[in-house]
Amino acid sequence: MNVVIAGADESELADAIAAEGHDVTAIDVADGESLEAAGIGDADVYVLTEMAQATSIAVAKDLNRDVRVVVYAGGSLPEFATRQTDLMVDPALLDPDTVAEELA
Template sequence: MKVVLVGSDPNALTDALEAEGHTVTVADVGNRPGLEEAGIHEAEVYLLTEMSQATSIAVAKDLAPDLRVVVYAAGSLPDFASRQTDLVVDPDLLDAEAVAEEL
């Protein structure tokens, strides 16, 4: 599965995903050029690791409406972003390896 991860990766989620056989591309900033460069059009999962970039969910869904959106970050999403998100996971409750296995 192709995953586009947006944000920092302090929990080594990229390594865990790749260990499960997923292809991961990282975009530091979830704006349109960053997402397109990361291959959002071919991705199956959009994985956000920073709540401060929650507006990027709308951009990603606009570019690829069938994306599965997963947020792996502490905190809460704004209402507009939560309606477009399939799964929200707090890193304090589930480690990166468990998330990678479930995807």
């Protein structure tokens, strides 16, 4: 599975996903250019770790309408982004290893 993860990855979710055998590309800032460079067009899953970058969900879906969107961050997701998000997980509730296992 190809995974693009965007945002500050303080919980090291990218490492946990890679340890499950998935191809992971991590980017700090998710805009159209960086998402394309990261391979969002071929990605199976887009993981966002910062609510401040919620607009990137719409950009990712524009570039790949079939990508599954997972938000792994605390706080509230803006309403426009909730309609395009497949799964929201609060890091306080599930650790990175559990989330990585469930992505498959």
